[in-house]
Amino acid sequence: MVLVVSLLVWFLVDPLRLPGDVLEGLNRRASVIGMFTGAAGLVVSMLGLRAQLRSRPADDDASISGTPEPAHARGPRPRTILLIAAVPAVVVTTLIVLAVVSERPVRYEAEDGTYHNARRLYNIDGASNNASMGYLNHPDSWVEIKVYAPRADTYTVNVRYSAADGNARQYLTVNGSYKVVLHYPGSDTWTSWSDAPVRLKLDHKWNTLRFQHDDGLFAAELDYVEIS
The missing domain is CATH 2.60.120.260 (Galactose-binding domain-like)
Structure with missing residues (x-):
């Protein structure tokens, strides 16, 4: 932790003496990279959720009685869950594209x-x-x-x-x-x-x-x- 804090302080004092416009450009690019990282995390979560749904065992009551549950008693379908999880990823990706396209000279x-x-x-x-x-x-x-x-x-x-x-x-x-x-x-x-x-x-x-x-x-x- 001490090492991380020291590196952070070293970076904030700008030892490279870069011009303000270059630092501004680097800051914008760092923001875009952070957005890409967030989008990647959402994609990984979606893949993990999908794998979890595929490996979920059948409902115990249904396996005992042999009679499937009524549709209204079941939880949301896997595709519905995946679609709901995909919405934030699509939104973040759109924001990334807008941030890159609208980058100022x-x-x-x-x-x-x-x-x-x-x-x-x-x-x-x-x-x-x-x-x-x-x-x-x-x-x-x-x-x-x-x-x-x-x-x-x-x-x-x-x-x-x-x-x-x-x-x-x-x-x-x-x-x-x-x-x-x-x-x-x-x-x-x-x-x-x-x-x-x-x-x-x-x-x-x-x-x-x-x-x-x-x-x-x-x-x-x-x-x-x-x-x-």
């Missing part, structure tokens, strides 16, 4: 990244956390955002941006290995935010996304990226 704020020849902007209306990354309007202006992928796969990366001067473009480099061009249709104002989704191949664990101004006339400000 993980968000990474642009202003939390590292940057060069750009500025963090605060008190920005409409922006997440009222902050964004701006002045990405020079050839050497860039911001790097580290994102976490639970497995190597292709993900939808949604970029939240504003481009009030007009249609803008940025280069997006993934882990320094390959580059894509992001096109941002112009916004009404700098406090009008839009989404630019792009499909990217991410490696297992941490990935570095670099958003860099291209040689176009207009620049864009970044609010956040979401991974789903």
Whole structure:
């Protein structure tokens, strides 16, 4: 018991120093695993109940008289009992599916990244956390955002941006290995935010996304990226 408590305390103090968004994702997945465990317990109980019903001896009175009991005197049929026991399992399974399907994307704020020849902007209306990354309007202006992928796969990366001067473009480099061009249709104002989704191949664990101004006339400000 002491060992279990010690491990629990060690985990709660977060010795790995994981970011809050990663911890939030792990917490959601732990909840789903707990639901799966509960559903598995119900299934095992159902199987045990079925085995018990199959092995139950015949009623003593019926074996002595040779006359079967009236239907109203018998207990519920095995199929009825199994059906009643199956209802909680179906409900829990449905909740599991809904929890997995409705899982929210993980968000990474642009202003939390590292940057060069750009500025963090605060008190920005409409922006997440009222902050964004701006002045990405020079050839050497860039911001790097580290994102976490639970497995190597292709993900939808949604970029939240504003481009009030007009249609803008940025280069997006993934882990320094390959580059894509992001096109941002112009916004009404700098406090009008839009989404630019792009499909990217991410490696297992941490990935570095670099958003860099291209040689176009207009620049864009970044609010956040979401991974789903």
